[in-house]
Amino acid sequence: MSKRKAKDSHLTAGECLSQAQRLLRERFCHQQLPIRPVGVESQHKHLLELLKRTAVHGESNSVLIVGPRGAGKTMLLNCVLKELMEVDEVEKNILLVQLNGLLQTDDRIALKEITRQLNLENVVGDKVFGSFAENLAFLLEALKKGDRSSSRPVLFTLDEFDLFAHHKNQTLLYNLLDISQSAQTPVAVVGLTCRLDVLELLEKRVKSRFSHRQIHLLSAMNFPGFLRSVEQQLRLPPDFPDSRFSEDWNAGTKALCEDKSVEAVLRKHFNSSKDFRSLHMLLMLALSRVTVYNPAIRPTDLLEASRICTSDAKANVLHGLSVLELCLIIAMKHLNDIYEGEPFNFQMVHNEFKKFLQRKSHSIHNFEKPVVVKAFEHLQELELIKPMDGTTARSQKEYQLVKLMLDHTQIMEALQKYPQCPTDVKQWAASAFG
Amino acid sequence: MSALLHHPGYDDDRLRLLMEKLPCRETQVSTLLALMGEPEQYCYPSIFIYGQRATGKSHVTQTLLRELQLPHAVVSCVECVSVGILFEQVLLTFFGSSSSNSLPRYPSLSDFIRLYRQFCGQVPATQTRYIVLDRAELLRDMDANLLPGFLRLQELVEDNLTVILLSQIVWDKFRPNTGCFEPLLLHFPNYNKAELQEILAQDTHPSYSSELYSSYINILLGVFYSVCRDVRELRHLAALNFPKFCEPLETGEAKEKDAHKLWRNIEPHLKKAMQTVYLREVSSVQWEEQQTDERETADRRGLSAHEHVELPYYSKYLLIAAYLASYNPARTDRRFFLKHHGKIKKTNFLKKHEKTSNHLLGPKPFPLDRLLAIFYSVVDSRVAPTASVFSQISSLVTLQLLSQTSHDDQLDAPKYKCAVSLDFIQAIARTVGFDILRYLYDFL
Numbered sequence: 047m048s049k050r051k052a053k054d055s056h057l058t059a060g061e062c063l064s065q066a067q068r069l070l071r072e073r074f075c076h077q078q079l080p081i082r083p084v085g086v087e088s089q090h091k092h093l094l095e096l097l098k099r100t101a102v103h104g105e106s107n108s109v110l111i112v113g114p115r116g117a118g119k120t121m122l123l124n125c126v127l128k129e130l131m132e133v134d135e136v137e138k139n140i141l142l143v144q145l146n147g148l149l150q151t152d153d154r155i156a157l158k159e160i161t162r163q164l165n166l167e168n169v170v171g172d173k174v175f176g177s178f179a180e181n182l183a184f185l186l187e188a189l190k191k192g193d194r195s196s197s198r199p200v201l202f203t204l205d206e207f208d209l210f211a212h213h214k215n216q217t218l219l220y221n222l223l224d225i226s227q228s229a230q231t232p233v234a235v236v237g238l239t240c241r242l243d244v245l246e247l248l249e250k251r252v253k254s255r256f257s258h259r260q261i262h263l264l265s266a267m268n269f270p271g272f273l274r275s276v277e278q279q280l281r282l283p284p285d286f287p288d289s290r291f292s293e294d295w296n297a298g299t300k301a302l303c304e305d306k307s308v309e310a311v312l313r314k315h316f317n318s319s320k321d322f323r324s325l326h327m328l329l330m331l332a333l334s335r336v337t338v339y340n341p342a343i344r345p346t347d348l349l350e351a352s353r354i355c356t357s358d359a360k361a362n363v364l365h366g367l368s369v370l371e372l373c374l375i376i377a378m379k380h381l382n383d384i385y386e387g388e389p390f391n392f393q394m395v396h397n398e399f400k401k402f403l404q405r406k407s408h409s410i411h412n413f414e415k416p417v418v419v420k421a422f423e424h425l426q427e428l429e430l431i432k433p434m435d436g437t438t439a440r441s442q443k444e445y446q447l448v449k450l451m452l453d454h455t456q457i458m459e460a461l462q463k464y465p466q467c468p469t470d471v472k473q474w475a476a477s478a479f480g
Numbered sequence: 481m482s483a484l485l486h487h488p489g490y491d492d493d494r495l496r497l498l499m500e501k502l503p504c505r506e507t508q509v510s511t512l513l514a515l516m517g518e519p520e521q522y523c524y525p526s527i528f529i530y531g532q533r534a535t536g537k538s539h540v541t542q543t544l545l546r547e548l549q550l551p552h553a554v555v556s557c558v559e560c561v562s563v564g565i566l567f568e569q570v571l572l573t574f575f576g577s578s579s580s581n582s583l584p585r586y587p588s589l590s591d592f593i594r595l596y597r598q599f600c601g602q603v604p605a606t607q608t609r610y611i612v613l614d615r616a617e618l619l620r621d622m623d624a625n626l627l628p629g630f631l632r633l634q635e636l637v638e639d640n641l642t643v644i645l646l647s648q649i650v651w652d653k654f655r656p657n658t659g660c661f662e663p664l665l666l667h668f669p670n671y672n673k674a675e676l677q678e679i680l681a682q683d684t685h686p687s688y689s690s691e692l693y694s695s696y697i698n699i700l701l702g703v704f705y706s707v708c709r710d711v712r713e714l715r716h717l718a719a720l721n722f723p724k725f726c727e728p729l730e731t732g733e734a735k736e737k738d739a740h741k742l743w744r745n746i747e748p749h750l751k752k753a754m755q756t757v758y759l760r761e762v763s764s765v766q767w768e769e770q771q772t773d774e775r776e777t778a779d780r781r782g783l784s785a786h787e788h789v790e791l792p793y794y795s796k797y798l799l800i801a802a803y804l805a806s807y808n809p810a811r812t813d814r815r816f817f818l819k820h821h822g823k824i825k826k827t828n829f830l831k832k833h834e835k836t837s838n839h840l841l842g843p844k845p846f847p848l849d850r851l852l853a854i855f856y857s858v859v860d861s862r863v864a865p866t867a868s869v870f871s872q873i874s875s876l877v878t879l880q881l882l883s884q885t886s887h888d889d890q891l892d893a894p895k896y897k898c899a900v901s902l903d904f905i906q907a908i909a910r911t912v913g914f915d916i917l918r919y920l921y922d923f924l
């Protein structure tokens with residue numbers, strides 16, 4: 047296999063794989079824009095036309111793109127921007143200001159960033175402004191100066207739009223939406239958010255200035271469509287340097303998606319999430335297992351990838367506990383049963399554990415109390431138990447009220463798989479009352 | 481050669497060396513290597529590695545990145561008292577001091593991203609850059625935008641960059657309410673007994689055979705494995721107690737092959753170590769000293785720091801009274817402290833809420849007059865002037881043996897709680913010859 051040379055190129059198998067890895071990783075790990083976004087054609091058209099109206103005809107506008115995490119909001123916007131910039135007159139004319147609620151956490155920072163992105167830092171110098179509105183007006187006015195008398199359109203994009211609603215008085219939102227309504231400067235405001243209830247976050251005066259245009263990205267994909275897009279995502283493009291290799295790869299991909307066990311895995315995935323981002327994670331994990339010794343994605347690779355994606359983190363942590371720590375968890379489970387989920391303290395857990403030692407245990411011997419305390423503290427460090435709010439740190443730690451952050455089934459399942467769990471411990475866990 | 485050791489883009493010898501340095505973590509190393517791909521290929525934007533203490537999270541990631549000479553910045557969130565330090569370290573590692581010096585005094589994430597993009601424009605990544613954030617759970621306590629920002633740092637800076645977060649805590653406890661960029665989750669399981677044996681047996685002692693050391697480790701694990709699986713802690717215990725294990729060999733009492741004799745010598749010693757060194761009740765130095773003059777080891781509890789508190793005579797009684805007031809129901813005071821109380825059957829005053837012992841629920845607050853009443857009835861000799869009693873109470877509060885609880889609804893009368901354990905109060909009572917158990921309504 048390793049010596050095989052493709053006819054139409056001089057790439058070795060290793061080089062081909064390396065190329066394929068590079069390409070696909072850009073797709074899965076680097077939000078590389080698809081040539082054509084699939085499944086969102088109408089949204090794409092809508093947004094493009096809206097922004098063209100601002101960029102070409104100087105109309106102001108505002109719009110929200112709403113959709114769950116990883117649904118492709120950023121991707122959609124970037125695709126549209128890319129296409130928009132391909133129009134010659136737009137590219138020369140339009141000004142782009144891209145803000146993100148994660149970064150511009152208050153309006154002062156936001157204003158600084160707007161100034162910077164408009165290249166107006168020198169114009170502003172150390173002028174002092176009376177209000178935010180005044181400052182923003184100055185910036186927009188400054189854009190007019192220069193050779194043309196008409197203003198250049200400005201496109202504001204606000205990723206994580208909902209976070210801007212937490213800024214004091216929503217000043218930035220108010221002012222941006224306000225100028226998007228008064229026709230002095232052509233301005234488009236595009237907000238991106240994953241909160242469906244985003245309008246409820248807006249103050250009345252802000253809300254009334256918003257156009258109420260929303261573009262929703264809620265995937266209506268069915269399973270066959272999902273399968274097709276999995277295959278699409280794994281395909282190598284026609285311009286791949288080694289056509290022989292890419293044909294083989296693509297054929298392999300097709301076969302993979304027809305495999306029954308793969309279909310089952312993908313259906314499970316589809317039922318829990320159909321966004322592209324989580325699909326990319328799954329495919330990336332499978333892709334990472336491809337090597338010269340294993341030059342295509344096999345069904346087992348996808349199965350393993352899915353196992354990693356869906357593995358139960360809490361169970362993983364529980365399996366790593368010491369037997370003593372596990373016993374404490376069981377004692378707490380019993381306390382939860384007895385007191386119907388009321389919080390408890392270390393002393394009660396210890397008492398429950400001691401009852402077990404006296405009555406039922408043959409495999410576990412007694413531990414000094416401080417050793418048990420240490421085990422208890424470790425559980426707290428792992429946040430498997432959490433102190434209740436309101437109990438002061440001043441009270442002795444044995445009596446501090448805590449809550450178990452695991453439920454009955456999680457404990458019982460973890461116990462089933464706990465490596466070399468002593469039988470008496472298992473029986474104790476299964477018994478009805480302590 | 482095995483497929484495990486071959487990853488395109490990396491030197492095979494280097495990989496082999498790497499694997500030798502990371503025993504028992506082969507699966508994790510190769511999963512990571514596979515995810516990373518060739519140095520210039522993209523890796524997933526954020527990876528979250530979780531696993532308990534000392535499962536090799538930091539060790540594996542750092543050794544990997546260092547040995548393979550990949551561009552990386554490691555920041556421990558413990559050291560980041562302010563986010564500025566975090567930003568500074570990352571910029572400094574990747575772009576040198578000119579970049580980190582450009583940070584303003586109190587930098588925001590926005591400043592960091594701006595500078596990163598600016599300098600990265602000058603030196604774009606030729607290989608994936610890695611940022612490792614150790615003890616990542618602490619990010620949750622910093623600015624709310626920090627964690628979601630770092631998770632999608634690649635998107636924000638548009639560089640070939642991967643952020644690796646390391647934590648003991650599961651990812652579910654990190655996710656903000658409105659969601660975020662979900663990292664790829666990798667679990668580092670605890671080492672099992674055989675693996676611990678293999679890892680610990682690597683630190684052999686120069687003057688003894690590796691078989692001997694290995695058998696010693698086996699005994700050590702037999703004692704400690706059920707309570708502790710932390711390599712670091714076990715390694716420390718192993719080193720500390722090895723001289724004791726070798727004692728019979730030094731004196732000629734036993735030979736290396738007298739496994740049973742050696743076991744008999746060390747096992748009780750290790751069990752004792754569990755109570756003290758393991759709990760950090762005595763320092764390692766103290767423990768070593770104690771090992772050398774074993775003979776005068778009295779009660780190991782005598783070492784516990786608490787027992788060394790020297791209190792004035794009346795303070796001891798005050799503390800005892802406070803303990804009784806905290807743990808006995810107030811209605812039983814008559815029974816214990818009046819010489820001629822009527823016959824009250826125990827069950828009569830077992831009200832429902834008192835069924836659970838205070839030794840389970842913790843001490844109850846009590847008013848000053850109740851404390852004094854009990855105090856005057858238990859202290860046998862002449863009673864000190866009240867003024868001095870008050871000052872002693874306040875010094876007990878200062879010593880944190882008593883704690884003062886002030887309730888908003890009770891403006892004038894302060895209440896107190898006793899803040900010491902039963903063991904402690906028994907020791908105190910013994911020094912004044914007071915049999916406290918006789919006066920306790922219950923004890924577990």
Ligand SMILES: Nc1ncnc2c1ncn2[C@@H]1O[C@H](COP(=O)(O)OP(=O)(O)OP(=O)(O)O)[C@@H](O)[C@H]1O
Nearest residue numbers: 077080083084115116117118119120121240322323
């Ligand atoms: N229709 C699509 N066709 C191809 N790829 C897509 C499509 N939709 C989304 N993707 C891909 O899915 C990934 C996630 O998309 P994106 O980052 O735009 O999500 P988002 O909605 O902005 O999420 P968040 O709310 O977290 O910001 C990207 O890599 C994107 O390229």
Ligand SMILES: [Mg+2]
Nearest residue numbers: 119120121205
């Ligand atoms: Mg986005």
